[in-house]
């Protein structure tokens with residue numbers, strides 16, 4: 001863990017561009033908080049047309065992959081581009097151009113427990129104001145962004161009770177969310193490494209770049225340590241394995257625009 005440097009400081013930016021020069025730079029991108037600002041209702045996190053345009057232009061020139069906690073289909077709907085790779089449910093399900101496909105078989109064994117957990121939490125949290133369950137194929141997000149602070153402990157207690165009954169599930173951290181998933185050895189970092197292999201990009205001519213804002217993105221930052229670049233988005237209120245940081249979603253788009261200028265040269 002180290003302190004990521006501000007990517008918009010000229011010397012830092014020049015250093016990164018020097019590292020990128022003459023190399024293939026596949027982009028691996030988180031969705032919420034990275035491509036779209038965090039909003040109160042997950043359904044409202046629509047992709048801005050300017051961001052979509054930038055992604056499309058980049059994907060016409062190089063590999064672009066979305067690596068998100070969102071359900072695969074929801075992510076595809078939000079982004080709406082055929083030219084990018086999608087890793088949904090924190091990387092448990094991957095699809096992309098050229099028939100790329102991977103579904104974590106081990107995690108499939110946990111689907112029954114996940115369905116039972118969703119049913120139990122639906123009942124247990126029915127009366128807790130502002131709590132929202134978001135069902136995904138390989139995960140269940142228990143959102144508490146709009147839950148009164150003094151009731152968050154009750155939400156956590158309900159989640160813990162369900163986890164006790166279903167030892168095949170685990171709970172991961174997030175932004176005002178408890179994420180239940182099958183407890184198997186898979187995460188965004190492994191998904192990124194799998195994609196690099198599948199796309200024959202696991203070599204010295206490639207500098208993979210991962211951009212993310214959340215706890216789950218740390219797996220990817222760590223997976224790329226010493227072989228790629230990690231860029232953290234947002235205010236830094238904790239340790240991160242990312243090398244660089246940018247302020248917000250707008251800064252991510254500016255970085256894309258700078259990359260595009262470089263690629264067009």
Ligand SMILES: O=P(O)(O)OC[C@H]1O[C@H](O[C@H]2O[C@H](CO)[C@@H](O)[C@H](O)[C@H]2O)[C@H](O)[C@@H](O)[C@@H]1O
Nearest residue numbers: 031032038039040042045068069070145175177
């Ligand atoms: O890996 P990501 O693409 O960053 O997805 C992580 C989770 O993002 C979403 O929840 C978060 O964003 C919401 C919209 O801004 C916000 O309301 C919520 O509080 C955040 O936790 C998404 O709904 C989850 O399914 C993703 O796992």
